[in-house]
Amino acid sequence: MSTETSGTPKSPIVPTQLGLDDKFRFRCHKGIACFNKCCENIDIMLTPYDILRLKNRFGITSREFIDTYTVDFTMDGHGMPGLKLKTREGSTACINLTPEGCGVYPDRPAACRYYALGLVSMRRKDSPIEEDSYFVVREDHCLGHNEPQLQTVRDYRKEQGVDIYDEINHEWRQIILKKRSSGPTVGRPSQRSFELFFLASYDIDGFRAFVASSGFNDVFDIEPSFKHELMQDEAKLLKFGFRLLKQVLFGEKTIALKPDAAHKRIERYAQRQAASLAGRAEELAAAHDKLYESLGE
Numbered sequence: 001m002s003t004e005t006s007g008t009p010k011s012p013i014v015p016t017q018l019g020l021d022d023k024f025r026f027r028c029h030k031g032i033a034c035f036n037k038c039c040e041n042i043d044i045m046l047t048p049y050d051i052l053r054l055k056n057r058f059g060i061t062s063r064e065f066i067d068t069y070t071v072d073f074t075m076d077g078h079g080m081p082g083l084k085l086k087t088r089e090g091s092t093a094c095i096n097l098t099p100e101g102c103g104v105y106p107d108r109p110a111a112c113r114y115y116a117l118g119l120v121s122m123r124r125k126d127s128p129i130e131e132d133s134y135f136v137v138r139e140d141h142c143l144g145h146n147e148p149q150l151q152t153v154r155d156y157r158k159e160q161g162v163d164i165y166d167e168i169n170h171e172w173r174q175i176i177l178k179k180r181s182s183g184p185t186v187g188r189p190s191q192r193s194f195e196l197f198f199l200a201s202y203d204i205d206g207f208r209a210f211v212a213s214s215g216f217n218d219v220f221d222i223e224p225s226f227k228h229e230l231m232q233d234e235a236k237l238l239k240f241g242f243r244l245l246k247q248v249l250f251g252e253k254t255i256a257l258k259p260d261a262a263h264k265r266i267e268r269y270a271q272r273q274a275a276s277l278a279g280r281a282e283e284l285a286a287a288h289d290k291l292y293e294s295l296g297e
């Protein structure tokens with residue numbers, strides 16, 4: 001099972017573009033002879049909402065999840081950070097695979113839900129919005145294509161529960177797409193922008209602490225009731241993080257800055273410089289300071 005969709009001579013992608021109401025033949029079920037085969041050789045890129053669901057399933061922090069269940073990769077030539085689902089030690093099998101099947105089935109990532117469909121989002125040069133298309137991914141080991149069940153893409157999406165994933169990840173996908181399509185014209189984002197991208201995209205617990213900090217409050221003008229909602233609702237916090245990333249990476253200003261934000265940043269930086277930094281809490285505060293600096297770049 002792979003989330004890669006780029007064409008190669010051996011690509012398993014059937015080159016017929018499908019819309020939501022187009023039908024395709026496929027059924028996966030426990031009794032099928034190839035059961036678990038697709039999870040024995042994986043290459044799955046994780047989205048922010050995948051991580052949120054999985055870390056909550058395991059009852060661990062996003063940082064613990066990242067350290068235990070993911071591997072780093074870069075999404076583009078500029079080094080945009082990405083995460084893939086880890087495989088078992090010395091194997092290509094998914095770390096969540098059990099003899100009974102997927103060990104995290106109700107919270108499995110979007111890519112696992114989509115399979116055997118591939119999703120491709122494209123934006124035409126003359127259009128501000130991207131369009132989604134679907135393709136059947138037909139791999140030799142997968143016998144689900146021989147089953148008689150015929151369904152529309154729309155029904156399959158519903159059955160697999162991908163809507164909530166797409167809804168929450170939508171703006172994040174836009175950021176990736178915009179970053180890719182703008183290519184070198186936008187230039188390489190700063191290291192601090194990448195750190196903010198990582199924090200807002202993957203480390204939701206760290207991002208919550210960042211948004212809750214007094215330094216963030218010094219820079220951004222956010223209604224206390226909205227901030228309270230962000231602290232309580234992780235999906236809302238993720239979406240807010242994507243807005244912040246659009247602001248930092250592309251200058252799309254949707255989050256108001258306090259009038260004296262620049263002055264406060266300098267003041268805070270000076271205070272930190274004067275203070276003797278010791279211990280994890282101070283390290284964290286110093287890391288936050290670096291991120292505040294990137295917000296004004």
Ligand code: SF4
Nearest residue numbers: 039094096097102112
């Ligand atoms: S998360 Fe579950 S469905 Fe996805 S590859 Fe791993 S075992 Fe398979």
Ligand code: SF4
Nearest residue numbers: 028034036038142144
């Ligand atoms: S039918 Fe395809 S998706 Fe289902 S278990 Fe077999 S290989 Fe995996």
